[in-house]
Amino acid sequence: MTSTEATDLGRALCIITGASRGFGQTVAREMSRLVKPGSVLVLTARSGDELRALQAELAESEAGRAGLVVKCVVADVGQMEGLEGIVRAAKEAFSEDIDHVILVNNAASLGDVSRYAKSFTDMAEVDSYLSLNVSSSLCLTASVVQAFPQRPGLRRTVINITSLCALQPFRSWVLYCTGKAAREMMFRVLAEEEPDLRVLSYSPGPLDTAMQMVARSKTADPNLRKSFSDMYAHGQLLTCEASCAKLMKLLLEDNYTSGAHIDIYDV
Template sequence: MEAGVPGKRQPSLGKAACILTGASRGFGRSLALLLAPRLEAGSVLVLVARSQGALAELETDLRRGFSGLEVNSVPADLSTEEGMQLVLGAVRELPGAADLERLIIINNAGSLGEISKSFVDFTSPAEVNSYFAFNVTSALCLTSSILKAFPERPGLCKTVVNISSLCAVKPFKSWTLYCTGKAARDMMFQILALEKPDVRVVNYAPGPLDTEMQQLARTKSGDPEVRQQFLDMKQSGGLLDCSISAQKLVNLLLEDTFDSGAHIDFYDI
């Protein structure tokens, strides 16, 4: 677990409620471990993921390492109404909400989807709708519902993070669903930034991470050029460790100087 310099107080995100989706592995897990020491005593970290076992393991690690932090894990499938309601129920029951200084919502949950097909192979509305239900609709409805659960009041700063991608701004052949979903999410959160100037919003693209998703990219991509591109990236050491990228996002939140609604890539910082 990452730790600061002994005897030196680290910059803080204050007494906060932080809701992190896709928390059980990869970038989400690294982010949870890096956020925890930046949250002051009395803060609450709500961890959401579909994998109950990995989520429970992370919760145990955090409880052991940070005694002043309340950690709640919510195993939930955000592609379903039931899953979203499980998360909202946990958020509405958070202790000490009236004393919080900050609300942080991090939309990290997402899936790669079918990347072996070309555009013209997507002829099933059910397949497409299922993908967007998890990757777009749930992020919109969950974020909106959580924001409504925390009425505006003096002293409460609200921050919304969308884990974005280069794919939100650049098309990749055979990645129709993923690129479209990421682009939709970026625009969605830009609109939130315009409508709610009191809410800090950032679309953070974490860069090419060394994760299971990257393994799928270099083995399952339908387009051979794209497949080779990701293979070359792996073989040349071009993939990033999740904790390195997650640390940049934590620093971004601590500094809080970004333009609300901006798309910020790992390599921009």
């Protein structure tokens, strides 16, 4: 630990998309332990039962007993009404005591990885993927930045969960690579425009989640599919907990360059 590293994230309002399972669920659990009493988590995804189960778990935890408030918003982030519902819930949950607003843009889909780029002739299919994976995170982030404007004593942190696919092409993953690359540039522009915002694109590494299962079973490119299967078979996938611990370390240290892409293996 560096001498300047904080031990908590402050009295925070944390908005976490894709909190129903996988990495987002782990981020919610870890953040609940690192925020001060009086903080609020706004958890969102389409699966209401899973969100409510997490809400109940956190209410029973030490943080819950110490006064953490957990709100669930069942919403599709690919739809404008979904985004509006999330922002509304966040505004309702905000109070003047909050000193840190944290948005974690985690929700994403892999897209159809069973086909190669030349098969994507249907513009509506591509638009729908980009709407969920790119437009939604720009519009949600912009709405949150507007809803909680800069003011003395308020820190604002925006996190983009990214991937190596934002930087490198992977065969048969044209939608995912395109979406992650576009999303990352969007956050880099935001970091340039809003110097008081803390903007981080965190690449969590290969995680043992539902998304990985789809990757190793559906990927069209045989070499890529085999590399995912081998990673799974040889126990090389990371747990969400191990990866999330690195993200929390970055947030507590708070000395990354705003807008940077930081890979788990660099932490």
